[in-house]
Amino acid sequence: MDTIGSPVSASSIKKDSLTFLKSLFNSTEDDVVDSQAAPLPFLSPLANSVISSCSKILQKPTEELQHCFDTEHPNIMKESLVYARSFLEFCSYQALNLMTRRPDYLADKNFRRLTFDMMLAWDGPSAENELNIETASCSNQEVEDEEGWSLFYSNSTNMAAQVDEDKTVGLEAFARIAPACTVIADVITVHNLFDVLTMSSGHKLHFLIYDKYLRSLEKVIKSAANVNTSSSASNLQLAEGEIILEIDGTVPTQPIFQHIGISGWPGRLTLTNNAMYFESMGVGLYDKAVKFELAADMKQVIKPDLTGPLGARLYDKAVMYKSTSITEPVYFEFTEFKGSSRRDYWLDISLEILYAHKFIRMYNLKKFQQLEALARAALGILRYRAVKEAFQNFPSNYKTLLCFNLAESLPGGYTILQALSSRLSLLDDSSSQHDSVRSPRANRQLRQPISYLTLCRHKIVSIDEVGMDKEEMQQIGDVCVGEINPLEMAVKQSKQDIGRAEAAQATVDQVKVEGIDTNIAIMQELLFPLIESFNHLQRLASWEEPSKSTVFLVLVTYVILGGWMKYVLPSIFIFVAIMMGCNRFANYGKPLEAFNITAPPYRNAVEQLLALQEAISELEALIQAGNIFLLKIRALLFAALPQATDRIAILLVILAVVFAFVPVQYLILLAFYEAYTREMPLRKDSSDQVLRRMREWWYNIPAAPVQLIKPDDKKTK
Structure with missing residues (x-):
């Protein structure tokens, strides 16, 4: 399986990268195309523009890129839509591999515009698609305020609705391009991310929404990098490799209350990739942090719960933590005037870390594999935070942006974990060591923890902690040219069962009734065959009809003495199976008739x-x-x-x-x-x-x- 990216020297990365990109995008589309070779006839104008931009970024002629693509992918037929898209992916992935080596690429509007144009071109790559979409020059038409945010972002959905429909990106294009930049999307949750971003725009992604998401993501990542280098990290006495992912409760008007029994006190809560820390608020300072372990196997339970003053269960705004290391559960109350979105957010991100460590223990992952799994969870939390701050949106369980949460919530989510473990099995601890004897082909096939390297590039973690050579850092993503990633296949396979699971849950919700008498009446009707059978046996045992009782006694005696008892239970199973098969063919295509229940007499609340x-x-x-x-x-x-x-x-x-x-x-x-x-x-x-x-x-x-x-x-x- 061929993966994206090819080795490029570190000196070529640093050489005039920023000025080069600026000069590239300040030029018009015609200038970009004319500065390279003639446009390729099998590509659309926009696809030619994107290929030309990638050619200039990679400093390779278009003909050379096409020759490399034909050499590495000889089985793809030319003059076809698949060939055009695969060639576009090949060039885009290599260009993204080079551009993402700069730590501030998310802040570059030219990068954001180019990635969006890559998606537009993927939707219409061949010359048959007459997509005449303005490219890089479109970014210069935006009106921005002093902070760099568009004046239209106060109501981005209404603004995006006025954009031409041809300038929107579909799901498949977003899923093929966005995961190539690891920080933007994860191949496991990329479909959910698209659904969240396009929730109010007709399932079409507009540039204004995409740009807003990347700007928010850039701010969140910078904030995470600053927190891990500030005094907050040193006060917690974090272990080696432990990073802070979220802090809450620092604002005096929105503290977090910790409840143990009937006692409660305010403080701030910190989530890392290994544990949760609570620092109770003292006089002007915070007390020593109490650690709540998430990494070790301590039978931890994290779930939503009710809490209130003096142990009263009044407000549904708390997260309960319980483990074998503490004597009684601890409740963290997230005060909020309306709703419980703050609690729900913390519940999701805490469970994500807990599930990530559970996944590590389940598949017995090694050092670099552990780093990659935790880095995936960390990047998912940062994306979730960016969406929350930009759009105030909280996806449901099946639409979550957290990969381990998704695997736990989807029916058959274990297939996702198996595919992810197979992907992580390619990682080797020896990949951090420079081996001059290794052949160029072996170097090309080297697998590295891409999510962890992404955190390193954004200065959230230090590359020196694991001993990696900066000269060997390669961004080899999960997406593959012209192929569907096994992780994506596992997600699609699991999502096929969502419809059936939701339909089944809807029927469960419909039959839930209130009242003890009503539920007892339903249970009696459902168990009517068993109850009648038991009553009939009681009548036989009472010898009210001696003839029937005698016949039954002789029959049971023959069954027991004849050794037929071992066939009784299998016979019952066979009889039930035959009955189910007959019902299946008799009622094929017919809806199940409602089960009629005689409701008990009405009782008021006091009764x-x-x-x-x-x-x-x-x-x-x-x-x-x-x-x-x-x-x-x-x-x-x-x-x-x-x-x-x-x-x-x-x-x-x-x-x-x-x-x-x-x-x-x-x-x-x-x-x-x-x-x-x-x-x-x-x-x-x-x-x-x-x-x-x-x-x-x-x-x-x-x-x-x-x-x-x-x-x-x-x-x-």
Whole structure:
């Protein structure tokens, strides 16, 4: 499988890169094309413009690029749409590989314009597509304020709706170009990112929205780089390789409250790629941070929960953290006047780190593989934060921008994790060491942690921490020229089950009813066949109709003595399978008829509370009876009543001898006879006497004593 990018010396990267790009995009389209070879006849005007721009960035003639493409991909037929798109991908990927080596490329409007033009050209790459779209010069027509934001961004969707429809990018074009720049999109979540960006623009991506997203992403990345070099990182005493991903609670009007039991205090919460840290607010300073581990396997549970003052469960704005390292759960309350978006955001990013470490342990990843997995999670969190700050948008579980969260929420998401582990298995710890003996072909096939290198280029982490040689850093992305990435295939395969899962969940939501009486009525109707079968067996065992009871007794005796008991359960399974098959062919294509339930009489709220109280009382009595039974068994085991204990011990010895020497089928037959003939006229009087004596004997057995110890309710900080 051929991947994007080719080795380029570091000196050529640094040589006039910034001035070169400026001069490139300040020229017109005709100048760009004329400065290179003649336009390729099989490409559209916009595709020729993009190819010419890539040629100038790579400092290679267009003919040489085409020759390299034909050499590396000889199986792609010329004069076809696939050939034009594949050649465009080949040139675009190599150009992006070179441009993304500058740490400030997201701040360059020319870079943003070129990547968008690459997507436009991918939608219409061949000469048959008459797309006459203005390219680099379009970026000069924007009106920007002092901060660099367009004046139209206050309502970017309405502004974008006025743009010509031909100047919008579709899903497939975005999915083929955006993941080539690792910081912009991940191949696992690229479709979800497109859906979020185009949620209010008719599933078409306009440049204003795309540009707004990249500007927000650039600010978020700069903020993350500054935080990891500020005093906040040193105060937490982070481990080697640990980076800060998010901090909240620093604004006095929006603190985060930590609740343990009935105690609560404000502070700030910090999320890293290994743990969460809470620093309680003191007098002008923060106290020492308390660490909540996410990396080690401590049976951590993170979920939304209710909280409030003095332990009251009033507000649905908290995240609960529980693990084996703490005695009781900790609740982090994210105060917010309206909604719970702040809590939901922290819940998602915390689970992303937790799931990433779970993935690392599941597949036993090595050093560089661990770095790459955590870097993917970190970049996903930065993209999520950029979308949240730019558009105030929170995608649903199936539309999440976090790859590990997506794998957990999608039906069959394990296939995504398997594909990702296969991708990470290409990484080798030895790739960080310079090997002069390695052949050029081996160097070309070298795989490196691209997500981690992206964090290095943006100065969020240091390249020196893992000993990589800066001269060998190559941006080899997940996208492949003319091929679909295995990760993308796994995501598409998993998403095919979303429709069925959502439809099934919709039916579940429809049949949920309120009221104890109504739910009991539904359960009784559903279990009606089993209940009727049990009642029929009870009527047979009561010997109200001796003839039927005798026939059933003889039949069961024949089944047990004839050794047919082992076929009873398989016969039931076969019968149910045949019934299901008949129903399938009889009702093929027909909707399932509704199950008719006779609703119980209406009860008001007070009557329902009284019924609930009565049900709870009955449940309590049942639990008490179970406890008394267990305590009496304990008294027998510890000889609280010696005579009864002696009898039980002798009975157990006799039963042991019987089970050791008597065949099992005779024991089953004996147990059946004893239970079935208990109400038989010949045995009824004697059976009643035996049961009465057993009840009296059981009644005289004392229960083992129980002493309740009150727990210490003192809570200290």
